[in-house]
Amino acid sequence: MTAQSIQRVTGRAVPLGGDDIDTDRIIPARFLLCTTFAGLGEHAFEDDRKDPGHPFSDPRHAGAKILVTGRNFGCGSSREHAPQALKRWGIAAVIGESFAEIFLDNATSCGIACVCLPRELIEKLIGDVRQDPRAELAVDLAARTVEHRRRNYPLAMVESVRRRLRDGTWDVLAVLAEARDRADALAARLPYLAFRRAGIPR
Amino acid sequence: MGTNLLAKVWDLHRVRDLPSGETQLFIGLHLIHEVTSPQAFEELRERGLKVRRPERTFAVADHVVPTDGVRRPLADPLAEEMLTAIQDNTAACRIAFFGPGCGSQGVIHVVAPELGLTQPGMTIACGDSHTSTHGALGAVAFGIGTSQVRDVLATQCLAARRPKVRRIVLTGERGPWVAAKDVILHIIRTLGVKGGVGFAYELAGPVVDGMEIEERLTLCNMGIEGGARVTYCNPDEKTFAFLDGRPYAPGGDDFPAAVAWWRTMASDRDATFDDEVAIDVGGLGPMVTWGITPGQAIGIDEIVPLPSSFREPERRQAEEAQAFMGVTPGKPLAGAKVNVVFIGSCTNGRMSDLRLAARVARCGTVAPGVRALVVPGSERVAAQAEAEGLADVFRKAGFEWRLPGCSMCLAMNPDRLQAGELCVATSNRNFKGRQGHPQGRTVLASPAMAAAAALAGRIVDVRGMARADA
Numbered sequence: 001m002t003a004q005s006i007q008r009v010t011g012r013a014v015p016l017g018g019d020d021i022d023t024d025r026i027i028p029a030r031f032l033l034c035t036t037f038a039g040l041g042e043h044a045f046e047d048d049r050k051d052p053g054h055p056f057s058d059p060r061h062a063g064a065k066i067l068v069t070g071r072n073f074g075c076g077s078s079r080e081h082a083p084q085a086l087k088r089w090g091i092a093a094v095i096g097e098s099f100a101e102i103f104l105d106n107a108t109s110c111g112i113a114c115v116c117l118p119r120e121l122i123e124k125l126i127g128d129v130r131q132d133p134r135a136e137l138a139v140d141l142a143a144r145t146v147e148h149r150r151r152n153y154p155l156a157m158v159e160s161v162r163r164r165l166r167d168g169t170w171d172v173l174a175v176l177a178e179a180r181d182r183a184d185a186l187a188a189r190l191p192y193l194a195f196r197r198a199g200i201p202r
Numbered sequence: 203m204g205t206n207l208l209a210k211v212w213d214l215h216r217v218r219d220l221p222s223g224e225t226q227l228f229i230g231l232h233l234i235h236e237v238t239s240p241q242a243f244e245e246l247r248e249r250g251l252k253v254r255r256p257e258r259t260f261a262v263a264d265h266v267v268p269t270d271g272v273r274r275p276l277a278d279p280l281a282e283e284m285l286t287a288i289q290d291n292t293a294a295c296r297i298a299f300f301g302p303g304c305g306s307q308g309v310i311h312v313v314a315p316e317l318g319l320t321q322p323g324m325t326i327a328c329g330d331s332h333t334s335t336h337g338a339l340g341a342v343a344f345g346i347g348t349s350q351v352r353d354v355l356a357t358q359c360l361a362a363r364r365p366k367v368r369r370i371v372l373t374g375e376r377g378p379w380v381a382a383k384d385v386i387l388h389i390i391r392t393l394g395v396k397g398g399v400g401f402a403y404e405l406a407g408p409v410v411d412g413m414e415i416e417e418r419l420t421l422c423n424m425g426i427e428g429g430a431r432v433t434y435c436n437p438d439e440k441t442f443a444f445l446d447g448r449p450y451a452p453g454g455d456d457f458p459a460a461v462a463w464w465r466t467m468a469s470d471r472d473a474t475f476d477d478e479v480a481i482d483v484g485g486l487g488p489m490v491t492w493g494i495t496p497g498q499a500i501g502i503d504e505i506v507p508l509p510s511s512f513r514e515p516e517r518r519q520a521e522e523a524q525a526f527m528g529v530t531p532g533k534p535l536a537g538a539k540v541n542v543v544f545i546g547s548c549t550n551g552r553m554s555d556l557r558l559a560a561r562v563a564r565c566g567t568v569a570p571g572v573r574a575l576v577v578p579g580s581e582r583v584a585a586q587a588e589a590e591g592l593a594d595v596f597r598k599a600g601f602e603w604r605l606p607g608c609s610m611c612l613a614m615n616p617d618r619l620q621a622g623e624l625c626v627a628t629s630n631r632n633f634k635g636r637q638g639h640p641q642g643r644t645v646l647a648s649p650a651m652a653a654a655a656a657l658a659g660r661i662v663d664v665r666g667m668a669r670a671d672a
Contacts, residue, residue: 018522019515020395020495024633028640029612033266033280035240035287047640070515072396075429076633077612078331079238080347101399101431102331102345109349160222160363169222171349173249176357179226180254183217183359186228187255190214191463192321193230198453 005168009093009113010138011065014055015126021069022076023103027085029077040081041088056089060133067094068125073114074103083107093139095146095155097122108161111170115139115155117146141166204470207436208367208402211342211467215325220361227362230324231341232259232354233310234297236266236288237614238329242352243291251356253295258358260319261292261299264309265614269577269604272302281615295355308580308606311335311548315419316582318448321460322437323467327354332548332630334425337434338418339441340467342402344431365402365432366476369469372409374484379664381558381648382417383424383550383628385409387489387499390428392481395497398430401477404469405435409483415444416554423549424630427496436468488664490535491632491646493523498632502651502663506531526634527643528624535645535661542625543574543656544637545601545649547611550628551579553586555649559628560592562653565667568600569659575617576601577609601656613638626655 031043049057067086073096074082083106086094093113107114117125125148129135138147141162145152164170187193217226234242239261246253253259266281276282285301292299300306300313307313311332314320322340326333329351336343350360370389390397403425410418418435425433442461445451452460487501498520500506508531509520524531529538545551545559556578568574576596578584584606587593593603610617611629618638619625625637625644632644645661654664 019519022495022631022633024612024631024636028635029614030638032237032614033278033284035283036244037241047635050640072399072429075395076331076631078329078333078345078347080241080329080349083347098396098399100396100429102347102426105350106347109347158363160220160224160361163222164224164361167221172220172222172361173349173353173356175220176226176353176359176361179217179359180357183226183228183357186215186217187358190228190230192324192452192460193258195452195456195460196454197449198318198447198451198457199449 003111003168003171006111006113006165007142008138008140009065010136011092012063012133013066013068013129013137014061014064015129016055016067016069017126019070020072020075023074023079023082024076026074026082027079032079032081037081037084040085044085044089063090065090065092066137066139067091068122068129069094069096070122071097073099075100078102080106080109083110083112087112095122095125095139104158104161108164108170113139113141113165114161115146115157117153117155121153203474204472206367206404206469206473206475207340207434207467208342208365208432211323211325212364217359222361224361224363227325227360229327229354229358229360230258231319231326233314233326233328234259234261234351235310235330236263236284238348239291239351240284240287241348242355245352246355253297253355255358256296259297259355260314261288261297262307262310262313263288263301265608265612267302267607268615269607269609269617272605305581308583309548309551309608311423312551312579312583315339316448316580318445318451321445321451322441322464327360331426332423334431334433335419335423335548337422337432338415340434340437340464342432342434345426366400367404368401368477368479369404369406369475371407371478371480372405372483373407373480374409374482376409376483377487379488379650380486381650382413382420383648384486384489385483386421386424387491387496387646388483388486389481390424390497391499393428395427395495396429398425398428401430402432402434403430404475405433410435411438414554415440416552419552420549424496427630437464488648488651490651490661492527492529492535493520494526494632494634496630496632496646498523500535502536505534508532536663538624538661540572540626540655540660541623542619543572543652544610544625544627544629545575545652546577546579546609547629548579549630550649551577551583553583555628556587556592559649559653560595562650562657562664562667563595563599563601566599566657568656572656572659574601574656575604575610577604578606580606610637612636626652626661628652
């Protein structure tokens with residue numbers, strides 16, 4: 001199974017100011033009572049959206065594909081439900097100052113491109129998008145730029161993430177499966193897999 | 203130049219370098235639970251794939267299980283569906299499953315160390331951010347998402363970025379009633395909630411050497427709250443003694459052989475690190491959080507900081523947090539009225555935690571109007587606490603003695619806060635809405651501090667309850 005190559009994401013943006021936005025806020029735990037990710041999109045930021053000023057409730061940002069946010073986005077719980085909810089809401093790329101690591105992995109597994117800009121640019125972008133929600137942005141992984149109003153800003157991102165998105169190996173299972181024999185050979189060398197157990201509990 | 207533990211474990215488990223630049227890393231132990239695994243099993247079925255090494259995956263149900271009695275079907279049909287899914291998935295794939303009532307069920311990060319599944323030198327992954335806990339025994343352990351759970355089930359491997367290593371040397375003499383929880387909250391407030399992004403934290407120095415394994419489990423558990431996906435302590439004699447005789451630990455002649463190998467799986471004396479910091483815990487008192495991130499913490503005898511004492515963006519965050527929590531900058535947190543107390547979780551749901559809380563609980567009764575829950579971390583912990591008489595101490599003092607589970611740490615079961623309630627919790631996150639109500643408020647603290655708050659009905663300094671020292 002080969003995933004789709006992701007080179008460039010274009011679309012309108014939704015500006016979400018603030019830092020350390022945790023995955024409990026992206027998708028509260030009660031929505032994790034499920035055995036499928038389908039249907040999570042409508043619950044993205046469910047509790048925060050009770051504030052009518054929340055950008056995810058603002059009709060001017062409906063249909064946005066690019067989330068612009070602050071520092072350490074996605075910290076906390078490892079729930080992949082968070083990027084899965086964002087993806088199902090319509091998000092295909094997140095521009096942030098920085099990302100929590102497990103969230104970055106999970107977003108990549110979902111094919112969401114997480115890219116970084118310096119804080120002053122994030123703040124400028126959030127201000128601009130609030131003023132003009134209809135303007136399109138582009139996140140270009142090949143050129144390593146964020147494009148907005150005919151200006152190009154150099155983006156930073158984890159290089160292995162960029163490669164996996166562009167190679168179409170963000171769903172990495174098939175790649176891992178190729179090395180089955182080598183994994184078996186390694187397992188045979190691990191001392192601890194050969195230890196006999198003290199005893200199995202009833 | 204010597205090698206650090208992370209490098210040793212990483213190199214031992216490196217299957218190959220991937221074209222992306224990541225490492226294909228072999229995972230020695232895979233732990234799963236009912237919340238982040240069903241979609242992974244579903245994907246295996248859709249792709250016609252099998253579990254590659256079912257004997258290296260172990261499952262529990264912990265997040266959604268009720269703690270006031272597990273009657274099937276569960277009252278919540280969604281929780282029932284999840285419990286059924288993990289039973290069926292593990293049975294179909296021949297994966298060991300520790301379900302409610304089996305005698306070993308509990309929170310995954312309590313169960314795996316106590317069964318001896320967690321061992322030095324291993325790579326351990328689990329679809330849960332608090333997997334860092336297992337680093338306390340010298341494993342490299344980290345949380346993963348559901349797609350990665352799928353990857354491990356199908357290949358026993360992950361695509362992983364190798365972290366840098368920051369050695370944190372903890373020095374100083376811990377004061378009375380200063381617990382591992384207080385030490386890790388102090389580390390997080392010092393280095394920040396994102397200070398560990400890109401790093402594994404190696405916790406070392408005399409304070410760590412002097413800690414028992416259960417205290418180290420508490421330390422490593424919350425490393426992720428400081429941004430460090432991997433947190434570990436080097437294994438030592440205490441580690442080996444802890445593992446001796448546990449059911450899944452090496453037994454017979456293999457135990458001394460394992461110890462000999464484990465001794466090699468520690469950072470060398472002359473090991474190098476990408477960063478080193480020293481943190482003194484000498485003057486530290488019991489800690490409490492005043493905000494909505496675990497880094498927003500103070501000693502119980504300190505004042506809630508003025509927003510003006512921070513630079514942006516921390517200033518804005520402090521204002522938001524203080525408004526949400528209803529705390530007054532410039533005043534101490536002590537004296538704030540408490541509605542709920544939660545003692546338990548993968549952070550503080552072990553025997554040593556319950557013993558400390560019980561020492562305090564013996565000094566009185568739960569204040570009128572306070573709902574106080576004690577949720578043991580596992581069925582083994584529960585049985586031991588019953589045998590030692592701790593369960594009776596809690597019951598007599600007016601605490602609710604519950605069944606094991608994640609419970610009010612994240613409120614996926616019926617244990618939830620109501621609007622506006624303030625909860626002193628021994629768990630790991632004080633995020634907005636974390637404990638089940640968007641307006642629920644959480645103060646993180648140690649088990650002794652939580653028990654003291656239950657008796658007083660207010661946030662208090664446990665050191666002032668002199669009788670608890672007896």
